[in-house]
């Protein structure tokens with residue numbers, strides 16, 4: 279008989295993929311969180327050239343020094359002392375998250391995790407023998423946690439708090455005052471801050487508020503080029519921390535998880551940063567007009583309330599349709615040609631919500647919203 283670990287048995291496939299697998303070809307797809315853009319041409323050409331030039335080998339575990347220095351410079355406006363030793367290149371944000379949990383979580387420890395959450399966080403903790411200690415990010419508080427909710431959940435086994443702003447799935451974001459309060463909470467309890475900022479350059483209506491600048495050394499940032507340079511399939515990201523011991527531990531874990539990142543791709547990303555530094559902001563302008571469109575459509579439907587996100591490319595509207603769970607509603611929409619994710623794919627606190635990724639053009643958004651509106655009106659009749 280085939281035997282599998284308890285760990286593997288505990289972890290279930292995500293609800294997002296399940297809906298995706300059920301979708302027909304003509305469905306308007308608000309399902310997966312990946313930009314409908316291609317990486318900059320300069321990066322694609324640099325990737326090819328690097329491979330032709332023999333950059334097809336293992337690199338040092340932390341990655342190409344020039345790329346790490348270039349990334350450190352991106353963050354000099356927050357901390358001018360950063361250099362390549364503060365950066366470890368990873369094969370994605372997903373890889374970066376696992377490195378962090380492996381480096382700081384022992385069996386029996388817990389990490390404060392936002393709910394609704396990016397679906398990888400709890401299983402990653404299970405893989406490391408730890409537990410997710412969920413804190414709520416309510417619609418009524420613009421998806422930002424309340425300090426009282428954090429205080430009532432933290433305990434002696436809590437080793438870190440994970441913040442994810444801008445958020446997947448809610449699009450929630452923080453002001454500088456809120457960020458300062460959240461940093462003070464971690465400081466007071468002397469726990470690590472894991473700041474997942476993979477959407478840092480997809481922000482609207484103001485500059486990105488990073489947890490990196492707020493005068494606390496025990497911060498480690500998860501970063502990715504997936505969303506900001508439309509490279510989801512390339513699998514490249516990085517870890518950033520001003521804490522030198524943390525960087526050493528993370529780099530050690532990175533070695534055992536995947537040895538190093540992809541050689542030629544690191545040259546491609548370096549080229550993207552040098553030659554197309556404003557690429558994310560150009561993409562972002564298009565996302566902003568899609569956000570405006572989808573929010574105004576949703577907010578004009580009966581029984582639907584949509585918080586207006588200031589970052590990432592998701593909306594997480596609340597649906598008031600008595601007697602229908604968010605999963606049943608998502609299935610109903612799928613039957614009517616709209617793929618989105620039930621809020622509960624991001625934890626039980628997502629009940630009553632759906633997540634729409636606006637990673638499709640405005641014409642398709644309009645077509646999809648026409649279908650959603652028809653279903654909602656019929657269901658509320």
Ligand SMILES: Cc1ncc(COP(=O)(O)O)c(C=O)c1O
Nearest residue numbers: 370371372396446476502504515
């Ligand atoms: C909040 C958040 N963190 C991390 C990731 C991981 O991104 P990647 O592994 O593509 O770098 C994602 C991807 O959807 C995300 O939404």
